Amino acid sequence: MAVRKSERLLNLIVMLLETSQPVTAEQIHRTIPGYGQDSWDTFKRMFERDKEELREMGIPVELSSVDSWDTEQGYRIPKDRYYLPDLDLAPDEVAALWLAAGLLRMSDPGPARTALMKLTEGAPPPTEGNLSWLTADLGLTAPNLTVALDSVAARKKVTFSYRSKDAVRTRLVEPYGLTQRRGKWYLVGHDENSDEIRSFRLDRVEGTIRLTHPSRPGPEFEIPEGFTLQGYMERPPFVQGAVPEKATVRFDPSTAWWVERSSPWLRLEHHDDLSATAVLEVTDDSGFISWLLGFGEGAEVMQPQRLRDLTRKRLEEICG
Amino acid sequence: MADLEDRFRRLLLLVPYVLRHNGATVDEVCERFAITRSELVADLNLLFMCGLPGYGPGDLIEAYIDGDQVWIRMADYFSRPMRLTPAEGLMLYAGGQALAAVSGPDPALERAMERLSDALTPGALERVSVGLESPQELAMVKEALESHRRLHLTYQSQSKDEITERDVDPWALLLSEGRWYLVAYCHRVNDERIFRVDRMRRVVQLSEPAPVPGDFDLSRYDSVYFESAEATTVTLDIAPRANWVCDYYPLLSQETLDDGWIRIRLRAGGTAWLERLLLRLGPEARVIEPESLRQRLTSTARSLAARYA
Numbered sequence: 001m002a003v004r005k006s007e008r009l010l011n012l013i014v015m016l017l018e019t020s021q022p023v024t025a026e027q028i029h030r031t032i033p034g035y036g037q038d039s040w041d042t043f044k045r046m047f048e049r050d051k052e053e054l055r056e057m058g059i060p061v062e063l064s065s066v067d068s069w070d071t072e073q074g075y076r077i078p079k080d081r082y083y084l085p086d087l088d089l090a091p092d093e094v095a096a097l098w099l100a101a102g103l104l105r106m107s108d109p110g111p112a113r114t115a116l117m118k119l120t121e122g123a124p125p126p127t128e129g130n131l132s133w134l135t136a137d138l139g140l141t142a143p144n145l146t147v148a149l150d151s152v153a154a155r156k157k158v159t160f161s162y163r164s165k166d167a168v169r170t171r172l173v174e175p176y177g178l179t180q181r182r183g184k185w186y187l188v189g190h191d192e193n194s195d196e197i198r199s200f201r202l203d204r205v206e207g208t209i210r211l212t213h214p215s216r217p218g219p220e221f222e223i224p225e226g227f228t229l230q231g232y233m234e235r236p237p238f239v240q241g242a243v244p245e246k247a248t249v250r251f252d253p254s255t256a257w258w259v260e261r262s263s264p265w266l267r268l269e270h271h272d273d274l275s276a277t278a279v280l281e282v283t284d285d286s287g288f289i290s291w292l293l294g295f296g297e298g299a300e301v302m303q304p305q306r307l308r309d310l311t312r313k314r315l316e317e318i319c320g
Numbered sequence: 321m322a323d324l325e326d327r328f329r330r331l332l333l334l335v336p337y338v339l340r341h342n343g344a345t346v347d348e349v350c351e352r353f354a355i356t357r358s359e360l361v362a363d364l365n366l367l368f369m370c371g372l373p374g375y376g377p378g379d380l381i382e383a384y385i386d387g388d389q390v391w392i393r394m395a396d397y398f399s400r401p402m403r404l405t406p407a408e409g410l411m412l413y414a415g416g417q418a419l420a421a422v423s424g425p426d427p428a429l430e431r432a433m434e435r436l437s438d439a440l441t442p443g444a445l446e447r448v449s450v451g452l453e454s455p456q457e458l459a460m461v462k463e464a465l466e467s468h469r470r471l472h473l474t475y476q477s478q479s480k481d482e483i484t485e486r487d488v489d490p491w492a493l494l495l496s497e498g499r500w501y502l503v504a505y506c507h508r509v510n511d512e513r514i515f516r517v518d519r520m521r522r523v524v525q526l527s528e529p530a531p532v533p534g535d536f537d538l539s540r541y542d543s544v545y546f547e548s549a550e551a552t553t554v555t556l557d558i559a560p561r562a563n564w565v566c567d568y569y570p571l572l573s574q575e576t577l578d579d580g581w582i583r584i585r586l587r588a589g590g591t592a593w594l595e596r597l598l599l600r601l602g603p604e605a606r607v608i609e610p611e612s613l614r615q616r617l618t619s620t621a622r623s624l625a626a627r628y629a
Contacts, residue, residue: 006328010370017397018372031373057329058405060441083400087435092428097436100415100429105539110326112415115408117333117352118401119439121340133465135538136418136495138450140411149406153444177447180414182568183497203567229449254476254483261455261518293599296481296592297620300627312628314602318621 008034022066022074063215094120105135139183142202144209148187151175155219160209174221177229234265244281248303251276255298289314331363338392339399349390409440417450422462460523461502465490470530474522479590489530492538551587558582559604
């Protein structure tokens with residue numbers, strides 16, 4: 001970023017922030033030094049890049065109508081979205097934020113540092129209560145995490161190319177939420193191709209995630225009532241929509257405690273000998289058997305006989 | 321290139337700071353933003369050319385160093401800091417969630433997290449889940465780390481699937497790949513070990529003190545995958561449908577075969593977890609070597625099949 005460009009960007013921010021009504025591209029071209037000498041096409045290219053860079057820095061550039069007849073569109077930076085509201089943090093809240101930032105283990109702590117700078121302006125880090133024995137890697141360096149978060153927060157449609165089991169395909173997704181699981185970040189949303197809610201692991205996205213309409217203000221879709229991230233991520237791995245069949249599974253004492261911890265969606269009935277049974281709904285036989293066998297000798301499906309037979313068949317296949 | 325971008329981002333922080341602390345000393349400002357005096361001068365010089373459209377004397381920002389003091393004027397529109405970017409907010413939020421998982425309910429932290437939501441684009445964090453587990457045992461482990469006390473663990477390892485009783489001196493707690501790990505000195509093996517907190521079936525705090533060695537260095541633990549002495553190299557072929565396996569375990573190598581299957585090599589300490597993985601994968605995995613693993617898998621599958629006969 002050359003000095004001239006820094007100046008141009010700064011002037012662009014000031015102009016868009018201080019204007020009382022949206023300014024057109026033409027006005028910007030005429031007004032801000034550094035855009036003026038070039039041709040209109042050059043200006044357009046520079047301006048597009050500049051807008052993109054501002055957005056990457058978290059500066060909201062909005063496109064809206066200049067007048068009520070909707071004849072012309074203009075840009076502005078809404079003040080309420082640009083400025084940090086007055087938070088008036090208490091000293092113990094500041095200390096908590098420093099601690100929270102301090103335990104992150106990451107290659108680039110830059111954003112955590114600048115966040116603290118904005119929030120705790122003037123306040124130094126606390127000298128006490130430093131948790132030197134604690135460190136957390138939360139996978140926050142996942143590619144595209146920021147743009148994914150943007151899209152979720154603003155409810156903007158995104159498109160990206162995604163590597164799944166068999167192929168790389170372009171997806172168009174209405175992002176409903178963002179969630180971390182086992183150190184990986186997932187974008188959960190409505191996938192236009194399959195017309196289903198799907199989760200997309202960010203490290204399987206090839207290239208970048210793009211908003212389909214970055215300048216258009218306002219949300220582009222509604223999240224269905226009743227959808228929760230928690231509910232979506234915790235659904236059993238083998239329920240996929242069809243009519244379920246009830247299966248009874250027994251877990252021996254060495255496994256029952258673990259099932260209780262690792263499969264919170266399962267309702268367990270505990271027995272005196274520390275074993276446990278659960279009745280669960282199965283629609284995907286093969287997924288269910290994989291899940292069951294993942295417990296090794298610690299789990300057995302008791303009913304129905306059909307699933308017992310299928311499990312035996314799978315095991316015999318393994319024996320060869 | 322990146323440096324200049326960083327510089328611009330810094331400028332957007334520096335200007336509001338100076339505007340709110342006009343007359344601050346050069347040293348103060350330089351220290352706060354970790355820059356040199358000449359970098360500060362360069363930043364201020366850049367501001368000279370900026371301001372409101374018109375760009376006349378009354379429009380441009382005034383920025384200068386007077387004696388030892390830093391001044392910026394005519395830039396009221398920058399006197400409040402910017403909102404947090406989503407990335408900034410997410411970092412602090414995620415760190416806060418990790419802290420909450422370990423520390424339990426803390427009113428100051430909860431209030432700070434609420435304020436954090438206010439500082440971001442409205443709604444940004446509502447639809448984000450950091451999804452951290454907070455097993456009961458975590459609180460006990462944390463207490464022992466704070467008070468430097470020895471712990472007794474009943475531990476069921478995932479890799480060997482055996483239950484052991486151990487006394488350990490806790491050194492540190494790590495969150496990695498969504499799981500909590502305790503780094504500790506284990507008196508049963510007289511060596512350093514890493515324990516998964518969610519595999520602790522029982523934790524008891526003992527009265528013995530548990531000092532942390534002076535040269536203990538937490539940053540040494542980039543990975544919780546520890547190479548144990550008895551680790552062996554395992555080669556598997558994985559069906560294309562099961563390629564998620566390649567993302568979940570640290571591999572020595574990975575190559576796609578002519579038929580589309582994937583040949584992977586990995587190091588494994590205990591093989592109980594591998595056996596279970598292979599049972600789960602069924603026909604979607606084949607053991608290439610070692611032969612002993614294939615035999616064990618077959619014998620486990622056979623004895624399981626007998627239950628269903």
